[in-house]
Amino acid sequence: MKRPLPDPEAPEKHSEECLPAFANPMASRTKRPWFQRTNTQFFIGLGLALVVPALVFLLQSTQVWDEATFTSSSTLAAIAVVLGYQFQRKLFRFPDVKAGSHLVAGFTISFGLVLGVAGLLRSDYSTVFLVTSYLTSLIWFVAMDRVRRTHSRLAMVILKGGRIPDFASIHQIEWNEIYRIDDYSPDMGPLVMDLRHPHDDHTLECVARLVLDGVSVFHTKRAFERLTGRVSIEYLSENEFGSLRPEQFYLRMKPALDWVMALLLVPLFATVLVPLALIMLIVQGRPIIYRQKRRGLRGKRFTFYKLRTMKTEDQNALQTSQEQIAALLTRFNDPRVTPFGRFLRRHRLDELPQIWNILKGDMSWVGPRPEAAFLSDEYQRRIPFYAYRHVVRPGVTGWAQINSGHVTELEATGVKLEFDFYYIKMMSPWLDFLVLMRTVKILILGIERT
Known part of the structure; x- marks a missing residue:
């Protein structure tokens, strides 16, 4: 909705005072309600997260609670609330981030970390206190976000x-x-x-x-x-390309974090991959693994692995570049996708073998999706600055992937590239966590690729 526009042809009239409506700084600022002030929300939430569990515990007359346990529990709860609040503020910097699942994830992780550290240090604490503090802070911050958005x-x-x-x-x-x-x-x-x-x-x-x-x-x-x-x-x-340069400290740390995470997930992935491979062998035959040369970090070619979801075709029959591009692009309801392959693609299970690409150092968990080498070269000729997406390792999932999905048209590819550039510019643990959260949601809901 737009307000009526002034006549652009009308002569400009400048007042002697620059903008009388805000010449007085005190008159220019509208006092915000308390529920819109982030500092007020935080301190009230922190207070409730300490007072409410203390009252709940004191009402349990059968429990003996010494001063050391109270101090330890209060300190742990305060640290967890501060971490959870900072977590949500970091996530809310990004577009279309709302409360709910993000707040739940943030406070769950912060309280989980605090409990883990307390367990390692063998600190005395009250489980009732910390659980009550967790629920209180979660209810408060979700409610405040809802009120703020409503008003x-x-x-x-x-x-x-x-x-x-x-x-x-x-x-x-x-x-x-x-x-x-x-x-x-x-x-x-x-x-x-x-x-x-x-x-x-x-x-x-x-x-x-x-x-x-x-x-x-x-x-x-x-x-x-x-x-x-x-x-x-x-x-x-x-712009100077330096303005799009990813944060260097996290860029250097990320490969090690990716590798450790992949190593820890190997047993879980194996328990899923083995049954899927057996079903594929029975339903659609060999080959089970699909291999393709794709462009990765600094434009280098690497072998990309995924579960085969399409019917086997004779690639030697392709004669022209247009035919090669058409073969490389998978469209919505593509007839080449097998029935079981459609199930794999809907739940992103065909991407599981890429854990091997991560262990080899070719890919990351989060980053721009790698394109087939031929397709990447074609896009580089047609789309300005396309090669810059290769400044970071490609990912199993990515910011562009969760926002634009699978695209086939050149114009849509340009929009997807803009999402990739945003990820490169804003790359951080917080953005990676947000992408992974939304990817898990897609995995659970089984959203069809478009």
Whole structure:
């Protein structure tokens, strides 16, 4: 929904005072309700997570509780709440992250870690205290997130001028457009504008005042990235590629973390793969494993493994590049996919052999999905900056995979590439955890690839 626009042909009139609506900083800021203040939410939640379990335990007259146990339990609960709260704040930086499962996962992990460390150190603690603290903090923060979303109006203002992305496609936000900075008021919402556009001096002066008064002002490019989870290819020619460089410390740690996680999961994967292989042998015959050359880190070719889900075809019959591309792309309801293969693909079970690619160092758990070598070379010729996705190891699952699914058209591949660039730019343990959580959800629900 958009407000009526001022006439862009009307002559501009600048007031002597820059933006009278917010010339007074105190008048420009609308006092937010307490439930929208993150610090208030946190301290109330922390207090409840300590007071409620203490009352519950004290009401149990049959239990003897010494001061050391109380102190230890309170300390462990406080640490767990702080970790869980920080966990949720890290996740909420990413687009379309809501409460519910993410909050449950965050606080479950934080309390689990605290209990694990306490067990290793053989600390005295009350299980009743910690369980009550866990449930109390979880209920509080989920409720506050629900209240905040119910009472908050998601609105932003676009100052026309320069390069403006297609924000109208982001439907969860009310977008209002203005042509002059004098038409803006802070109560309309944060301001979004092209800061690289040569605006007039009056506009720049007013924007500077807005920033000093604490009003949120976003560059169009940054706003687009934060709201969509994509880095627009259109803007890349303006940037140094260093701005898309992944965080180096985590980039160096990630292969070791991937390898350890893969090693721990080998027994679990084996118990699933062996029965699947036997069923495949009976239902659709050999071969069981499908091998293909794909592009990985720095564009190097590697052998990619997965369970075969399609009928065997004579690849030598392909004569033209168009025929090769058509054969490499799997479409929705592709007739080449076997009935059992469709089941494997729906639950992503065909990807299980890629644990071997991770152990070999060819792949990661999370990253851009590797394309067939021929297809990757073709995309590199057609799509600008496509080769940059090879700056990190490809993944079994990825940010683009969970947001755009399987694509076949060139334009859709460009959008998927923008998701890949966002992952590369924002790569972190938090984003990897978010991707893995959503992948598990897809595995459980069995969402069909499109």
